[in-house]
Amino acid sequence: MNERRQAGSDRRRPATSEEADGWRVAVKKTWKLYIGGAFVRSESGHSLVTADGDDNYPHGTRKDLRDAVKAAIGAQPGWAGRTAYNRGQILYRLAEVLEARRSELVHGLVRGGSADAETEVSASIDRVVSYAGWSDKYQSLLATSNPVAGPHFGFSVPEPVGVVGIVAPERPSLLGLVGSICPVIVSGNAAVVLGSEADPRTALGFCEALATSDLPGGVVNVLTGRRSELLSHFASHMGLRALDLWNVDDETAKPLEVAATENVKRVTRRALDERGWYDTDRTTSPSWIHSFVETKTIWHPMGA
Amino acid sequence: MTIKLIDGEPENPTVEQGRRKGERRLHFGDAWQYSPAPESPSKVRLEPRYELFIDGQRREPSTGRYFQTINPATEQPIAEVAEAGEQDVDAAVAAARRAYENVWSKLEPLERGKYIFRIARLLQERARELAIVESMDGGKPIRESRDFDVPMAAAHFFYCAGWADKLKYAFPGREVSPLGVAAQVIPWNFPLLMAAWKIAPALACGNTVVLKPAETTPLTAMLLSDIIREAELPDGVVNIVTGAGPTGAALVSHPGVDKVAFTGSTAVGKAIQRQLAGTRTRMTMELGGKAANIVFADAALDQAVEGIINGIFFNQGHVCCAGSRLLVEESLHDLLMRKLCDRMSTLIVGDPLDKNTDIGAINSKQQLEKIRELVESGEQDGAVRFSTECAMPDRGWFFPPTVFTNVAQSSRIAREEIFGPVLSVLTFRTDAEAIERANNTCYGLSAGVWTDKGSRLFEMASKLEAGVVWGNTYNKFDPSSPFGGYKESGFGREGGRQGLLAYLEVDR
Numbered sequence: 001m002n003e004r005r006q007a008g009s010d011r012r013r014p015a016t017s018e019e020a021d022g023w024r025v026a027v028k029k030t031w032k033l034y035i036g037g038a039f040v041r042s043e044s045g046h047s048l049v050t051a052d053g054d055d056n057y058p059h060g061t062r063k064d065l066r067d068a069v070k071a072a073i074g075a076q077p078g079w080a081g082r083t084a085y086n087r088g089q090i091l092y093r094l095a096e097v098l099e100a101r102r103s104e105l106v107h108g109l110v111r112g113g114s115a116d117a118e119t120e121v122s123a124s125i126d127r128v129v130s131y132a133g134w135s136d137k138y139q140s141l142l143a144t145s146n147p148v149a150g151p152h153f154g155f156s157v158p159e160p161v162g163v164v165g166i167v168a169p170e171r172p173s174l175l176g177l178v179g180s181i182c183p184v185i186v187s188g189n190a191a192v193v194l195g196s197e198a199d200p201r202t203a204l205g206f207c208e209a210l211a212t213s214d215l216p217g218g219v220v221n222v223l224t225g226r227r228s229e230l231l232s233h234f235a236s237h238m239g240l241r242a243l244d245l246w247n248v249d250d251e252t253a254k255p256l257e258v259a260a261t262e263n264v265k266r267v268t269r270r271a272l273d274e275r276g277w278y279d280t281d282r283t284t285s286p287s288w289i290h291s292f293v294e295t296k297t298i299w300h301p302m303g304a
Numbered sequence: 305m306t307i308k309l310i311d312g313e314p315e316n317p318t319v320e321q322g323r324r325k326g327e328r329r330l331h332f333g334d335a336w337q338y339s340p341a342p343e344s345p346s347k348v349r350l351e352p353r354y355e356l357f358i359d360g361q362r363r364e365p366s367t368g369r370y371f372q373t374i375n376p377a378t379e380q381p382i383a384e385v386a387e388a389g390e391q392d393v394d395a396a397v398a399a400a401r402r403a404y405e406n407v408w409s410k411l412e413p414l415e416r417g418k419y420i421f422r423i424a425r426l427l428q429e430r431a432r433e434l435a436i437v438e439s440m441d442g443g444k445p446i447r448e449s450r451d452f453d454v455p456m457a458a459a460h461f462f463y464c465a466g467w468a469d470k471l472k473y474a475f476p477g478r479e480v481s482p483l484g485v486a487a488q489v490i491p492w493n494f495p496l497l498m499a500a501w502k503i504a505p506a507l508a509c510g511n512t513v514v515l516k517p518a519e520t521t522p523l524t525a526m527l528l529s530d531i532i533r534e535a536e537l538p539d540g541v542v543n544i545v546t547g548a549g550p551t552g553a554a555l556v557s558h559p560g561v562d563k564v565a566f567t568g569s570t571a572v573g574k575a576i577q578r579q580l581a582g583t584r585t586r587m588t589m590e591l592g593g594k595a596a597n598i599v600f601a602d603a604a605l606d607q608a609v610e611g612i613i614n615g616i617f618f619n620q621g622h623v624c625c626a627g628s629r630l631l632v633e634e635s636l637h638d639l640l641m642r643k644l645c646d647r648m649s650t651l652i653v654g655d656p657l658d659k660n661t662d663i664g665a666i667n668s669k670q671q672l673e674k675i676r677e678l679v680e681s682g683e684q685d686g687a688v689r690f691s692t693e694c695a696m697p698d699r700g701w702f703f704p705p706t707v708f709t710n711v712a713q714s715s716r717i718a719r720e721e722i723f724g725p726v727l728s729v730l731t732f733r734t735d736a737e738a739i740e741r742a743n744n745t746c747y748g749l750s751a752g753v754w755t756d757k758g759s760r761l762f763e764m765a766s767k768l769e770a771g772v773v774w775g776n777t778y779n780k781f782d783p784s785s786p787f788g789g790y791k792e793s794g795f796g797r798e799g800g801r802q803g804l805l806a807y808l809e810v811d812r
Contacts, residue, residue: 146786149782253581262574264589264792285811287478294771296765
């Protein structure tokens with residue numbers, strides 16, 4: 001077998017009759033958005049080209065976002081209704097699936113320009129494991145029993161906020177994606193995520209792991225496209241209850257935060273450099289889960 | 305003078321729908337004649353004019369302008385209050401900054417706490433005076449200001465004081481630090497209590513504050529400023545600037561402010577958020593509500609009726625978490641309405657200072673007009689109105705207890721916050737329909753559930769999109785109990801350990 005025939009990125013063409021004999025044409029992947037548990041083309045019918053020029057990827061639009069939010073709204077109550085133990089097992093299953101796809105993820109990250117793809121994949125898998133363990137524990141830390149001054153039993157518990165829009169960091173394209181999704185979904189939220197524009201294939205490739213991980217369709221939906229076009233639609237969509245904006249500067253954020261007030265979205269805007277995503281003390285802190293839960297306080301009288 | 309049975313009133317379908325034709329009903333008539341029992345304001349000495357409270361001093365406003373605060377029960381002015389302009393807000397924020405940097409952040413946490421304990425004690429010592437002024441200035445019944453507002457305000461200071469030296473245990477493993485200067489804008493429905501909800505946790509967490517009370521109810525905040533001086537708090541730790549909307553806008557958008565805490569309408573809350581977009585100023589918002597109070601057929605009926613009454617008529621319905629949408633299981637509707645209307649007919653509307661009064665004065669003329677406008681729209685939408693025929697004072701701003709039946713989900717009175725003693729009744733057949741209707745609103749502050757079945761109560765409580773769920777009770781509050789909304793009712797919590805987060809930087 002000719003080595004060239006194996007390589008997906010090989011652009012060489014058979015030039016001679018010897019080469020043409022037995023030449024194998026590599027099957028290239030059509031990159032698709034991940035919405036409602038299915039891989040779909042952008043409704044726009046348009047594609048963008050990856051930085052290396054090797055692939056087209058979907059040019060996601062406002063309509064794709066709406067479809068994704070609709071899918072997420074449909075999936076979220078069922079996901080929140082799973083037991084915390086079950087959510088933990090599904091996240092752990094995701095780590096298992098990612099581990100099995102390690103070489104593919106590394107390969108994708110290398111193509112996408114990751115500085116240290118092996119380390120990034122390991123950290124991403126470990127991040128999922130860490131959050132799998134959080135699924136039935138953060139409640140005990142965030143909830144309170146309220147010693148009210150009267151004959152009432154009172155307590156407060158964290159509940160998912162609903163559907164969260166995540167604008168993932170450009171880099172690290174896998175760890176930033178995984179590291180922003182996990183703290184959102186672990187508590188029963190659904191997410192609509194805008195993947196890295198610098199490395200869109202990694203975000204979409206990661207969805208293949210999601211699709212085989214027992215995570216119900218629609219819990220995580222991933223779009224690719226232009227940040228400059230899509231951010232304002234994330235900010236204004238009435239179905240999103242919260243926004244998780246990574247590395248969005250004040251100037252860009254201003255119109256987004258204005259639009260977000262329309263339905264009083266909870267906007268969390270943070271900046272973290274590439275190395276920061278490897279700081280596990282910080283990135284697996286319960287504060288990160290806390291940003292996307294609501295506190296519900298319940299009262300009931302005591303006594304006959 | 306006894307309770308009589310009289311013939312029904314076929315002309316009023318709301319009251320009559322629960323009765324068989326010709327069935328007689330309770331008529332209270334003059335069954336209970338209460339002698340007037342007014343709380344005497346004679347021990348209260350109000351000044352004719354109140355200045356701003358900045359840097360520990362009384363300051364005349366740079367605007368030179370004063371506005372009148374009016375007793376809504378008499379329509380007579382009580383006192384003149386300074387109108388703070390931008391310069392005054394500047395001075396207040398600067399004073400708060402100095403106090404934060406030079407003194408408040410340098411104190412041992414326990415010492416900070418001890419100042420706050422002092423405030424709690426002084427509030428208790430001057431409790432009656434504060435209650436009387438609260439009722440005079442805002443129109444709420446003295447029973448409520450005496451038994452709820454003032455003791456609860458003191459309790460908040462007492463509770464938060466104890467946190468001051470324990471913040472490192474509040475969120476184990478997470479670093480916490482104060483934010484700096486907090487700008488706080490509060491509404492007119494619980495003037496002193498809201499001031500306590502805002503000031504107490506801010507100070508306990510090590511911040512300094514600039515507070516703007518509502519323009520119709522500034523007086524108890526001014527009395528609080530006296531108490532703060534009496535407690536010998538360092539100058540500038542608490543500053544109070546009075547005024548209307550423009551003063552509030554100048555305060556929340558001031559660049560020297562690190563945190564904005566707002567309680568008020570959703571519309572104003574959104575405007576503040578738009579103003580602060582892109583600035584990274586920390587915010588907490590406690591906004592409007594349109595709470596569902598859900599009554600199942602298996603509920604303890606008489607208790608539910610009391611809970612409904614408390615839910616909507618507490619503080620004339622000027623409560624963001626008021627149970628203003630009553631969702632009744634269809635099979636119970638007629639019986640419940642009969643009992644509810646009978647109970648409503650016993651409510652006494654009148655002088656806020658009279659200890660017999662159940663429903664006091666509507667806070668302002670503007671608010672009374674808003675209530676009238678919405679009630680009119682309810683009638684136009686075809687809802688059936690019942691208002692009690694209680695005696696009404698001949699002056700002052702009052703509105704009788706009112707309930708609407710036959711309310712469509714799309715009707716304004718089912719969707720908009722009325723902020724008055726007006727209840728809208730809808731029905732449901734299944735638990736799922738109750739949840740669907742209850743959550744069918746942009747708000748999510750609170751909800752009530754009345755049922756004898758524990759498993760149903762917990763199922764409902766978990767599915768209701770509301771920050772506070774009262775099971776077989778309503779309108780209960782406590783400093784140790786987090787309060788705040790889902791959805792467009794705002795974000796952040798007040799009270800409890802969770803309430804500290806509004807005034808702390810926690811690693812994130």
